[in-house]
Amino acid sequence: MLTAVLTAPGVIALIEEPVPAAGANELLLRVESVGLCGSDLTAFKGKHPLRRPPVVLGHEASGVVAGVGSAVTGFAVGDRVAVCPQVSCGTCDACSRGLENVCTQRKAPGIGSWPGFLSETIAVPAATAVRLDASIPADMGCLTETLAVAVHAVERARLLPSASAAVIGGGTVGVLCAVVACRRGASVALVIDPKSTNRSIAESFAGVRACRSDLKAIREATTELTRDKGFDVVLVASGHPSSLDEAHRLVCRGGRIVVAALYGAAVTFDPLPLVAKEVDIAGTATYTQADFSEAAAMLAEHWAALRRVITHHGRLSDVQRYLDDMGRIDFPGMKIVIEPQHG
Ligand SMILES: [Zn+2]
Numbered sequence: 591m592l593t594a595v596l597t598a599p600g601v602i603a604l605i606e607e608p609v610p611a612a613g614a615n616e617l618l619l620r621v622e623s624v625g626l627c628g629s630d631l632t633a634f635k636g637k638h639p640l641r642r643p644p645v646v647l648g649h650e651a652s653g654v655v656a657g658v659g660s661a662v663t664g665f666a667v668g669d670r671v672a673v674c675p676q677v678s679c680g681t682c683d684a685c686s687r688g689l690e691n692v693c694t695q696r697k698a699p700g701i702g703s704w705p706g707f708l709s710e711t712i713a714v715p716a717a718t719a720v721r722l723d724a725s726i727p728a729d730m731g732c733l734t735e736t737l738a739v740a741v742h743a744v745e746r747a748r749l750l751p752s753a754s755a756a757v758i759g760g761g762t763v764g765v766l767c768a769v770v771a772c773r774r775g776a777s778v779a780l781v782i783d784p785k786s787t788n789r790s791i792a793e794s795f796a797g798v799r800a801c802r803s804d805l806k807a808i809r810e811a812t813t814e815l816t817r818d819k820g821f822d823v824v825l826v827a828s829g830h831p832s833s834l835d836e837a838h839r840l841v842c843r844g845g846r847i848v849v850a851a852l853y854g855a856a857v858t859f860d861p862l863p864l865v866a867k868e869v870d871i872a873g874t875a876t877y878t879q880a881d882f883s884e885a886a887a888m889l890a891e892h893w894a895a896l897r898r899v900i901t902h903h904g905r906l907s908d909v910q911r912y913l914d915d916m917g918r919i920d921f922p923g924m925k926i927v928i929e930p931q932h933g
């Protein structure tokens with residue numbers, strides 16, 4: 591079977607490898623979709639602290655069960671599943687408080703002995719498999735992961751009914767945060783992004799508005815959508831060094847900022863508005879199993895609309911080209927999906 595391996599920073603090689611065997615507690619999956627994301631790009635550039643070459647990238651995947659480990663119950667060959675790509679220990683302090691997403695022993699694909707998913711076939715712990723509705727197209731299953739990121743971020747926002755939300759950064763995570771916020775009762779969700787392609791995808795969703803990231807555009811949108819009050823919730827999905835200052839400008843008095851972005855380096859921000867406006871600021875990390883199941887249900891219900899965030903499809907042989915493209919500032923794409931069964 592073919593596997594796309596990052597052999598050195600910036601170099602993906604297609605390598606023929608033996609098909610893995612499913613361990614007793616594992617499922618063998620014929621991989622149907624793998625989403626490429628920002629952290630894959632970070633690793634591709636050689637800047638990821640844990641995913642170092644040689645490594646198989648890809649952690650957003652779905653597939654069809656092709657083999658069932660001897661101790662696994664509840665799955666059969668032919669089931670379509672998404673993979674919730676984390677395994678927690680279940681016993682550390684975080685796990686015992688239900689915070690399995692920040693488990694101190696958390697395992698993830700592409701780190702340590704667990705290979706990433708950019709392969710024709712993968713073996714995964716059965717506990718990570720989440721069944722997908724048969725109506726969801728094969729190329730969309732991987733979107734469950736990104737949707738779960740958004741579900742968890744909006745959960746952390748503690749959105750009240752009819753609250754207003756702003757999202758800084760209109761990549762896949764940002765747009766999906768806005769979509770989930772509206773679904774969870776936000777009156778409006780404003781996506782702020784410099785790219786017109788991202789803004790038009792964002793605005794194609796009911797309740798979602800978009801504006802450029804210059805001060806004038808942001809001020810006008812804030813006045814129109816919140817009558818100058820500021821947004822009840824601001825989700826930060828851009829690791830731009832100024833995004834925390836921008837969040838503090840956008841948020842209302844007593845409002846809440848949720849930071850989903852990963853910053854390449856330490857950033858500074860003016861803490862005065864945090865104190866003066868009595869703002870809550872929270873981080874958000876991946877998702878829980880419950881968030882992931884909610885994302886799978888949401889995908890089943892809304893896949894036809896959510897399809898709009900997928901702008902590119904490719905094969906394993908396209909991974910190199912697409913990661914090169916993603917690194918360009920003017921790349922006009924949002925989510926890229928690799929379909930390993932297509933070669
Ligand atoms: Zn990702």
Ligand SMILES: [Zn+2]
Pocket residue numbers: 678679680681682683684685686690693694695696
């Ligand atoms: Zn744990």
